[in-house]
Amino acid sequence: MYFKVFFNLILLISLFAFQAGFVSGSSFIFNDLNFLLVILIFILVLSGEEKAFWWALGFGFLLDIYYFNIFGLNLFILPLMVLIAKFLLANFLTNKSIYTFLTLVLFSLLFYELAFLLFYYLLSSVETSFYFEFELRQIFKIFVSKIFVNFLLTLLIFYSLGFINKQFSSVTLSSREK
């Protein structure tokens, strides 16, 4: 059990380091990739909510100590995001098809980005010393760039897993075997 925890911890920290270092230093739209969010969705669907919550807590802690956001923001938003994704998965998206993953990634990205924007907007309204300006091009960046590139990442991971393990082989809603 302790080996499992240690292994998960190393994997979590490595993924965070990759996201914070490699992805943030990339050019063009590749720096909009959000490995942490996409991996959380995959863990939620494939391994269950308990593991997803602990991973969300780990990612949230690392994001909060490393970056200069208000401490606790990621710690709250990521587990909340997992909770909402779990609700969607249990009530609306009941299979493990690629469409499920894409839908969950879409909702998660929107929730994560908009939660941040909303928090900082509210903070700037209350705290006069804190300045926050919302620009329309951020909407473009969220809706076009980030969603598109993270959809590509989801497809890549989904089909790679399907290639490695037949249990996760892709399922399309339109194919029906007679």
Added chain:
Amino acid sequence: MFKRNKKIIILVAVMLLIFLHFTKILRPIENLFLIGLNPVISNFYSVSSNLKSAYVEQNDKRDLTKIVKRLEEENKRISVENAKLKTLESENRKLRQHLRFLVENNYNYTLANVVSRENFNDEQSILIDKGRVHGVEEGLAVVDSYGMIVGKIAEVKDRISKIHLITSDKCKIAASIQNRNRTIGVAEGELGLTVRMKLIPQIENIEVGANVVSFGFDGKIPRGLLIGKVKTVEKDSNEVWQEAIVEPLANLRDLTIISVLFP
């Protein structure tokens, strides 16, 4: 099924972490994580940055790229030298008038690795692996290997600091144009692409191509650090002030090592 009490445990853990952070009890553990993470993240960032540079180079014609790069390097070196000489010349004149004050050319500095970029809210910010324990404080100037200013320290933690790049609208630096009148204004980043110098009196004559350097008004940023060159001048006789668009000369895309200058 994930039991409800486990969700409560997660919530309590979150509240506890936040409490321990703000009471500074968690700080040693946070610093331990940062000490361990910084080298790894820094290496990832370097690899990514090198790949980015290699990709950019591949797209250019090789011969032309080499010539242009060589000329750019030489131009930057000459611009920095020129800016320093002009600043020195002006300061020497004042020395003769007041018979005191030494021109200091050697700066106190610390080198730092760029480890990450912040993406939230489209900020033009980078993170470096030096912080409060290394003497870094808010408001200090950050320069590249040519001595050209790339930004200002915005926020500081124990072992990591955030820099607003000069093209960020959150970066404001008192600047002067190296013209006859040593026109003073405020250089402010714009749209993450360029720098706009504001609050220039209408009566000042600004020439395109003139060097823009730091003014050193607040004492934290040394004088004479090259910011860029005037690209266009926006002058409207109905306005109180005129403005100049400044093209930053530092390469802000491929920063991997920078220097933080101490006053």
